Amino acid sequence: MAIKKDQTVEMNYELKINEEMIEDNMDGESIKFVYGSGQIIPGLESRIEDMNIGESKTINVPSNEAYGEYDEALSQILPIEEFEGINLEIGMVLEGEEENQEVIRATVTEVTNEDVTVDYNHPLAGCDLEFTILIKSIS
Numbered sequence: 001m002a003i004k005k006d007q008t009v010e011m012n013y014e015l016k017i018n019e020e021m022i023e024d025n026m027d028g029e030s031i032k033f034v035y036g037s038g039q040i041i042p043g044l045e046s047r048i049e050d051m052n053i054g055e056s057k058t059i060n061v062p063s064n065e066a067y068g069e070y071d072e073a074l075s076q077i078l079p080i081e082e083f084e085g086i087n088l089e090i091g092m093v094l095e096g097e098e099e100n101q102e103v104i105r106a107t108v109t110e111v112t113n114e115d116v117t118v119d120y121n122h123p124l125a126g127c128d129l130e131f132t133i134l135i136k137s138i139s
Helices: 042-048
Strands: 008-017 020-024 031-034 056-061 075-079 093-097 103-111 115-119 129-138
Touching: 042 056, 042 129
Parallel strands: none
Antiparallel strands: 008 020, 008 031, 008 129, 056 129, 075 115, 093 103, 103 115
16 A cells, blocks of 8 residues: 555654764654654655555655755854853754744854854754655555
């Protein structure tokens, strides 16, 4: 049975960027999602349609169909006083809420005595992704 809209799909995957392994659950617990519901990135979802149980495939997803292009405008320099009481480290992910209660995340990219540079881009923005996937079940 091939994957169709609104079916629950269970799959395992490896994710590489520039030949470097980023994530791998091939020997671990599968992920489950409803196909067509937007629970996985669009470029991957569109490329697994019509796959069958037990089928394996390597899929390349360009950044614009994954987490988007990197946007320099989403990097911001803020006064260090705004981070009082936080032990800042480069690579640290900070969470906050917008006025509409939506959670926002920013990665600390630079810390000086006066300023902190934070980046609101997704960590994989601007990256082309290579997935190797295995379809475990479709229901």
